[in-house]
Every structure is written in structure tokens, then in C-alpha cells.
Amino acid sequence: MRQIKREVTIGNLTIGGNHPIAVQTMLNVPIEDLEGNVAQAKRCEQAGCQILRVTCPSAADAKVLAAVKQAVSIPIVADIHFDYRAALACVDAGVDKIRINPGTIGDADHVRQVALACRQKNNPMRNGGTAGRREKHILAKYGAPVPEAMVESALYHVHLLEKHDFDNIVISIKSSNVPRMMEAYRQLSARTDYPLHVGVTEAGTYQMGLLKSGMGIGGMLLEGIGDTIRVSLADEPEKEVEAGYNILRAVGFPVAGPEVITCPTCGRTQYPCTAIANEVERRLKGCKKSIKVAVMGCVVNGPGEAREADIGIAGGKGEAVLFVHGQPVRKLTGENILDQFMDEINKL
Ligand code: SF4
Incomplete structure (x- = not known):
């Protein structure tokens, strides 16, 4: 208090x-x-x-x-x-x-x-x-x-x-x-x-x-x-x-702007999770939307965290599952997972 x-x-x-x-x-x-x-x-x-x-x-x-x-x-x-x-x-x-x-x-x-x-x-x-x-x-x-x-x-x-x-x-x-x-x-x-x-x-x-x-x-x-x-x-x-x-x-105070959460990665990670998280954070600098964005390493623990966020991805082998407001929406595949994910974030 x-x-x-x-x-x-x-x-x-x-x-x-x-x-x-x-x-x-x-x-x-x-x-x-x-x-x-x-x-x-x-x-x-x-x-x-x-x-x-x-x-x-x-x-x-x-x-x-x-x-x-x-x-x-x-x-x-x-x-x-x-x-x-x-x-x-x-x-x-x-x-x-x-x-x-x-x-x-x-x-x-x-x-x-x-x-x-x-x-x-x-x-x-x-x-x-x-x-x-x-x-x-x-x-x-x-x-x-x-x-x-x-x-x-x-x-x-x-x-x-x-x-x-x-x-x-x-x-x-x-x-x-x-x-x-x-x-x-x-x-x-x-x-x-x-x-x-x-x-x-x-x-x-x-x-x-x-x-x-x-x-x-x-x-x-x-x-x-x-x-x-x-x-x-x-x-x-x-x-x-x-x-x-x-x-x-x-410490839980409301702060305007996006929050990016990501996992530390481990041996299960099969896509460039940390690089994507860093780049998402960089591209969102100056964004005024108060959104929680999750970039998770794998589908073992990732979906749980990604579901807590407004939008998130959980990686697979060279692909990632997209979650929006807790629901799995589709798979992001190919070379440009990052750009596809940014497009989805910008739609929110
Ligand atoms: S979410 Fe998956 S990749 Fe990330 S640390 Fe947990 S088990 Fe490893």
C-alpha cells in the first residue's frame, strides 16, 4: 500500500x-x-x-x-x-x-x-x-x-x-x-x-x-x-x-508502452528466439501502445507464457506459433518470421 x-x-x-x-x-x-x-x-x-x-x-x-x-x-x-x-x-x-x-x-x-x-x-x-x-x-x-x-x-x-x-x-x-x-x-x-x-x-x-x-x-x-x-x-x-x-x-506500476517478455532459451530452442526478442524490442522503441509481447523459445513452456501476453510467438523448428490474446492463430514460417510477427503486432 x-x-x-x-x-x-x-x-x-x-x-x-x-x-x-x-x-x-x-x-x-x-x-x-x-x-x-x-x-x-x-x-x-x-x-x-x-x-x-x-x-x-x-x-x-x-x-x-x-x-x-x-x-x-x-x-x-x-x-x-x-x-x-x-x-x-x-x-x-x-x-x-x-x-x-x-x-x-x-x-x-x-x-x-x-x-x-x-x-x-x-x-x-x-x-x-x-x-x-x-x-x-x-x-x-x-x-x-x-x-x-x-x-x-x-x-x-x-x-x-x-x-x-x-x-x-x-x-x-x-x-x-x-x-x-x-x-x-x-x-x-x-x-x-x-x-x-x-x-x-x-x-x-x-x-x-x-x-x-x-x-x-x-x-x-x-x-x-x-x-x-x-x-x-x-x-x-x-x-x-x-x-x-x-x-x-x-514492480507492477502501469507504464505506457510495450513490454517484451522472453525466455532465457535452452537446448530446445530451434529458432533465433533471443535475436528476434531483441529486434522486436528495438523496433517497438517509442511505441505508445501498452501491450505485452512474448517471444518464447519453444512450444514446451512457451505457449503458456505467450498466452498471458497480448501477442506472442512460441518457436518450433524454423517456425513459430502465433498467439493473439491467448489464442493460437497460425504458424509463422519461412525466412521472415520477425517481419511477419511485427506486422501482427502493428495490427493490434
Ligand atoms: S520456453 Fe522452451 S526454449 Fe525457452 S527456456 Fe523454456 S523450455 Fe527452453
């Missing part, structure tokens, strides 16, 4: 409440490359990204965020560390949300100025942190970045904003250690009704990052925790977006 949090609106998107879990990513082109950032932002939007974060190291860099904001129609989040003037410049530039830890700004008046500017533009802020960044007094109390310390740190940053009557807040509490991250989110969710941004930070290179994120983010979603997710991969942000949707799909 989902843990319902208060609603927070980021530009044209609302998270929290019963709103769908939003998938986000972050650009990784050097901030000096304005055109590169704009081009990558467009690719992320095309991939289905719903919230897009861009770093802003200094006030002068806000022009890059303004250009990105102009180029796409999804909400833009400015990622700020230390410099409150960068945050103010981004609010002026029209971004939709600020990601900042008020504790890193230092001066209370600077925090007040950022809170005021965000309130005037109805911009939410995301606070929180990672296991690697802890305040000295909290580290002294716990001695290590245990979940309790992470929660206390996140709530400390939230409190610094609440002191200025600011409560348009989203919280994150990431760690690269999956069990620690999960326990921290559990404890945090029990103590706050601010919506939660869930992710495993510094998850790693593509494969390990996918595994950790699948377990950590997927695990939290299965416990009902999470209002927006970001998969962190040392790779292109579009891949993070794709992985985010795949995690949502894997």
Missing part, C-alpha cells in the same frame, strides 16, 4: 498524493557547453523524462538552465551546492525547483533569501543528502552514517527551511549501500509527510548501477515508499530514464 504524502507541484507536474511516480534524471554535459546541455535535455525529454535536473555551479551558469528550460516542456530542477546566489539566479531564470541543502549555504539570511525567492515563484526545494555528507554535530552523535544519522540530517535541513515558513519541500536520503538506503527511507517515511525522491546514489557503472537501483528503488516502491525516482548510472541520462520506467514496470 502506497504511503501517501502531501502534494508538491514542480512546474507542470505534481508529485505526491496518488499521482504517478515521476521518473527523473540529470544532465551530465559540462555546464560550459550550453548547446550540448540543450541537445541532451531534448533527448531526455524524448526518452520520457518527467523531471530534469541540471547543475548550476555559479550564478553565471543560470543562463544554461534558462536555455534548457526554453528548449523542453518538462520541469527543470537546478542543482545547487554552497552558493545561494546561484539559487537566486536560477529562480530568476525560471527554473521549476531548486535542489539544495540549506545547511551548506551557511548564513541564515542567505537561506532566508532563497526560501523567499522560491516562495514567490511557488518553486519547491529538494533537501536531504547522501550518506557521505553529514553535519559535524550529527556525525559526532552517531559516529557513522547509519540510517538514523541520515534521517536526522535530512530533517535538520528541512527544519532550516521551515524556520523561514517554507514547506514546499521534497526530501531525498540516498546512499550507495542498498540496505542502508532502504532502512533510511523507511525511517524517514515514518517521520514525514513530505514527498520522497528515491534513489541509490553513486550506484555504479551500468550493470551494477542497474542492479542496485532495481533492488533499492524497486524495493522501496514495493513497500509503498517513493513519489519520484532517479536511477543513477555512470552512463547517458536517457538510459537512466529507461531504467526508471523498467523498474516501475518490474
Whole structure:
């Protein structure tokens, strides 16, 4: 059962409440490359990204965020560390949300100025942190970045904003250690009704990052925790977006678009099952139909799975039986089983 949090609106998107879990990513082109950032932002939007974060190291860099904001129609989040003037410049530039830890700004008046500017533009802020960044007094109390310390740190940053009557807040509490991250989110969710941004930070290179994120983010979603997710991969942000949707799909959330299921193949497989499955998935990229497509290796276990799908094939020796909505329809034979199957999928 989902843990319902208060609603927070980021530009044209609302998270929290019963709103769908939003998938986000972050650009990784050097901030000096304005055109590169704009081009990558467009690719992320095309991939289905719903919230897009861009770093802003200094006030002068806000022009890059303004250009990105102009180029796409999804909400833009400015990622700020230390410099409150960068945050103010981004609010002026029209971004939709600020990601900042008020504790890193230092001066209370600077925090007040950022809170005021965000309130005037109805911009939410995301606070929180990672296991690697802890305040000295909290580290002294716990001695290590245990979940309790992470929660206390996140709530400390939230409190610094609440002191200025600011409560348009989203919280994150990431760690690269999956069990620690999960326990921290559990404890945090029990103590706050601010919506939660869930992710495993510094998850790693593509494969390990996918595994950790699948377990950590997927695990939290299965416990009902999470209002927006970001998969962190040392790779292109579009891949993070794709992985985010795949995690949502894997834990049972409705995701627009096709899902291809296939078997691992074994000694019984007598047609190019895996090659066909990969090619079907590739050709269906960008397809908006929410259909389940099965490509199964043989007629022993294949028909059962293929029947569960909207459309499927189960292979034989150089041929495949076509199933549509659970019913065997006909055999696909010859050199071009793949093309015949795609024709049938396109008829759905
Ligand atoms: S469906 Fe058939 S080919 Fe695929 S793994 Fe099962 S037995 Fe093997």
C-alpha cells in the first residue's frame, strides 16, 4: 500500500498524493557547453523524462538552465551546492525547483533569501543528502552514517527551511549501500509527510548501477515508499530514464508502452528466439501502445507464457506459433518470421 504524502507541484507536474511516480534524471554535459546541455535535455525529454535536473555551479551558469528550460516542456530542477546566489539566479531564470541543502549555504539570511525567492515563484526545494555528507554535530552523535544519522540530517535541513515558513519541500536520503538506503527511507517515511525522491546514489557503472537501483528503488516502491525516482548510472541520462520506467514496470506500476517478455532459451530452442526478442524490442522503441509481447523459445513452456501476453510467438523448428490474446492463430514460417510477427503486432 502506497504511503501517501502531501502534494508538491514542480512546474507542470505534481508529485505526491496518488499521482504517478515521476521518473527523473540529470544532465551530465559540462555546464560550459550550453548547446550540448540543450541537445541532451531534448533527448531526455524524448526518452520520457518527467523531471530534469541540471547543475548550476555559479550564478553565471543560470543562463544554461534558462536555455534548457526554453528548449523542453518538462520541469527543470537546478542543482545547487554552497552558493545561494546561484539559487537566486536560477529562480530568476525560471527554473521549476531548486535542489539544495540549506545547511551548506551557511548564513541564515542567505537561506532566508532563497526560501523567499522560491516562495514567490511557488518553486519547491529538494533537501536531504547522501550518506557521505553529514553535519559535524550529527556525525559526532552517531559516529557513522547509519540510517538514523541520515534521517536526522535530512530533517535538520528541512527544519532550516521551515524556520523561514517554507514547506514546499521534497526530501531525498540516498546512499550507495542498498540496505542502508532502504532502512533510511523507511525511517524517514515514518517521520514525514513530505514527498520522497528515491534513489541509490553513486550506484555504479551500468550493470551494477542497474542492479542496485532495481533492488533499492524497486524495493522501496514495493513497500509503498517513493513519489519520484532517479536511477543513477555512470552512463547517458536517457538510459537512466529507461531504467526508471523498467523498474516501475518490474514492480507492477502501469507504464505506457510495450513490454517484451522472453525466455532465457535452452537446448530446445530451434529458432533465433533471443535475436528476434531483441529486434522486436528495438523496433517497438517509442511505441505508445501498452501491450505485452512474448517471444518464447519453444512450444514446451512457451505457449503458456505467450498466452498471458497480448501477442506472442512460441518457436518450433524454423517456425513459430502465433498467439493473439491467448489464442493460437497460425504458424509463422519461412525466412521472415520477425517481419511477419511485427506486422501482427502493428495490427493490434
Ligand atoms: S520456453 Fe522452451 S526454449 Fe525457452 S527456456 Fe523454456 S523450455 Fe527452453
